[in-house]
Amino acid sequence: MIRFTLLTYMLLNVLFVSGQDAEQVVRKMQEYYQKESYSLQMEYKTYATYSAKDAYLKYDAFLLKSKNDAYYKIHNTEIICIDTDVIKIAHDQKMVQYSQVDKTALDQITSPLDIEKILPYFVKKEVKETSEGFHCTFYTSQITQLPYAKLELVIDKTRYALKKQVLYFNQVKKYKTTNGEIKTDYPRLEIVCFPIDTRIDKQKVELSSYLQKRNDKVVLSKKYAQYQLVN
Known part of the structure; x- marks a missing residue:
């Protein structure tokens, strides 16, 4: 009975969080970034496979918004x-x-914050709440216009700021192992977002x-x- 109760709780926690679904959480995140002016530091890490622990490519990114x-x-x-x-x-x-x-030229920029516009392309959406924040997971169908099979977001529970985004690509890429061997696999990209700064x-x-x-x-x-x- 205890095992059944715990399993039921875990399933409900994935599907329903405080009456919110994954799309509602994303919309609140988008509202948070509707501020007139701010700057945001980000860190990109590319991994050769879905499960690789060491990134083979790292670089920084910076976004600044001033009105339009x-x-x-x-x-x-x-x-x-x-x-x-x-x-x-x-x-x-x-x-x-x-x-x-x-x-408006602003429409020419596609940043990690522009999530809502691609929501219709996902066929399955999940959200669960942890101590780290809201974990939203979106899955595409086998045939999709998007270049990835799965998207994960970690969103702050208080301010609804984006903390991390993980993209699981659906096309294989070549990479070189530490011993120089060339292999192919499905890569993933992790983007870490730091707190915004209103000074620009x-x-x-x-x-x-x-x-x-x-x-x-x-x-x-x-x-x-x-x-x-x-x-």
Whole structure:
């Protein structure tokens, strides 16, 4: 009887948490990040397999939002969205790509916080509550438009801030073992999000920090004078 009671509790805890389902928790998380201005540090870790303990690739990321403008840096690439202007900087190639869009440029950035828009693609959703926070798990079908089979989120129970996101990819990738052997497996990506900071560097979302428009001509700022402009 005790065993049955514990099993029932565990199942109910996975399916129902304080009357909330996984989608409700995600929506509250999205509301938390609707703040007018903030910056957010993130850490990306790529693992060769679903169960690997050591990451073979690590890099930092940074997201800054200022009203309808945004700055996003991941590894050696920067994306800046200011009004309808979009700037992409690839430091490895020393290239700056500039374009204009019809709608708000902010829509051009897809960050780990943009979860709600992909919710319809998941066929199974679970949520459970632990001391670490809300654990939301989303599963795709075998045939899906998404590049992953499963998505896991850890969301703070008090502020509904995203603490961690784990993506389990559905396509195999090659990787090299410590002894140099080439293998293939399904990788996973972990993204750790640190607490937001309401202090922001507004220069990161000022067009003059990157380029100037002179008589319908685009000229890169001194900082990027040695970069190739593509527009």
